[in-house]
Amino acid sequence: MEKKIRVLVAKAGLDGHDRGAKVVASFFRDAGFEVIYSGLRQTPQMIVDTAIQEDVDVIAISMLSGAHMTIFPKVLDIMKKNGMDDVLLTGGGIMSEEDIKKLEEMGTGRLFGPGSSLTEAVEYIKDWYAKTRGAKES
């Protein structure tokens, strides 16, 4: 039986606008992922703690408030400290192409700005999983 990809969809920082996070969570679930939704106002530490607790393959953070250059690096840092190099950090929201590039260079996975296709995001995660986890499991 194929193992389902486990994704934590998280809202970081003070922002409460969760339409995107919830739509992504539903779409991922309908695409066959096992989805955990963190709820609002999570700190980077809370997000990584939940990710470890729930043994997820992917952390997907929704950020609309412009604080992404503060939050994503913090999450990466905590993930590194916990040796989570086989967990994908992805996400999306309101981010400029420039910022997305910077964060991807820092070590996040692909990030999805406004107007992104959810179908593409699903394919991206499946590909990542096949290449990294799939390779290990075979």
Place this chain on the structure above:
Amino acid sequence: MDEKAYQRWKEEVAKAKTRDAKFITASGEPVELMGTPDMLKDFDYDRDLGFPGQFPFTRGVHANMYRGRLWTMRQFAGFGTPEDTNARFKYLLENGQTGLSVAFDLPTLMGRDADDPWSEGEVGVCGVSVSSLRDMEILFDGIPLDKVSTSMTINSPAIILLAFYAAVAEKQGVSQEKLRGTIQNDILKEYIAQKEYIFPPQPSMRIIVDMIEYCTEHMPLWNTISISGYHIREAGSTALQELAFTLADGFAYIEAALERGLDIDAFAPRLSFFFNSHNDFFEEIAKFRAARRIYAKRMKEKYGAKKERSWMLRFHTQTAGCTLTAQQPENNIVRVAYQALAAVLGGTQSLHTNSMDETLALPSEKAVKIALRTQQILAYETGVPHTIDPLAGSYFVEDLTNKMEKGAEEYFRKIDELGGVIPAIEKGFFQKEIARAAYQYQVEIENKDRYIVGVNAFKDKDEKIEIPLLQISPETEKRQVERLKQLKRDRNNARVETLLKDLKQAAIENQNLMPVIIECAKAYATVGEMVNTLKEVFGEYQEPTDF
């Protein structure tokens, strides 16, 4: 109707080639191919429309509408330090806007000071940072509060920001009775859609009724709530859900104020509303017209309000942020223009038009100027404001207005069955409806059943975004934190401590909080200090994590 001609038309329609598209509204509702007289066979002009400025106000709330006064051009603005926003206010006023509207940053919205650990990275980024009366004084420097009307978009700590505004006015020598404006102060939609809540529902409602009670006596020109559908719609609801949930929230506030023993005709004239103007042109216009009619009927027939001004639904509109695209941002100018037109044809009292760059940043000067010019061109070049409610009598629009009203009444029944608005919130009713509608909309986009120009249709290959974007300086946070340190050195800390204790007592003893909060404000207690004091008494709200 000529039966033969009608039948022939129906047959030709059935045989005609149809484009491969879904003929649905932005809300997913099927659209009538054409309005016909039979749709209005039960139509009664006096019962269903009446005259502008008279029950049931379907056609508008003032007798001569925009010939008497154009809608207020009120651009939501705020970013960085209070100095930055003060400059933007002056820029907008110089360019012809006719009312102020303040956007606060997330820390302020959530009742946290700029130096709160949660505020890191968020100070001045989504709006202006205001942690104390000192910030408010700078924000309104050189702006006479007896000469402008100001709308403040703030909810959980609204009572504090209103106190700041009154305190600034006092320093200017302007008494509270002269203050004109609106405070959003709509906590119910926070639980439902925007999620900027702090305290649980019951104490939050108590604070709102305190403000209604206080303002009815001391600030008679001030709109005490802006009962909002905008955020509900932005969260992904349909037009009908926006209409029904907003009105339901309004009725819940009215019932809470009545429970306190307030006289409906004393407070109702200063309740106001705030709707979204989304893409589907006719659906939006019908929504606005239905809103006025539904509200007037309920205020008169259910709540027994006697004054005409208590039956009138007055509203501000904002064009739909969620419809804007990051791709080909100039297209947003066009979207906003159509949405603004719908709002004016719907009879709005006040309008904010979004800037083309708002999918990526807060508005640049150039972009907000275009947004303001959009309103001015609408006002002065199109001729639309010269006549009142021109779509009245349209078979299509009246039928749509009727459908909106019927649909809203059905939702009211459902909400009643659940025990009312707050029980329905606790059961997750609104949240689930909205999430389902939002998901449906996105699936339509993914499947190309709904086109978004530039995003899933008519895309630019290798697009490069080439418009100037507003940058928030990282110095903002440093400056605001430093200002707080200085404030705490300058003020009388013993007095602040005493007043915060008084605030706590007033909260426990069910006294009206407004007077003591005004005293705290004048002593330079901070937003965070006052909110933390109230948290000790009221606790904090946690929502369940379903999606």
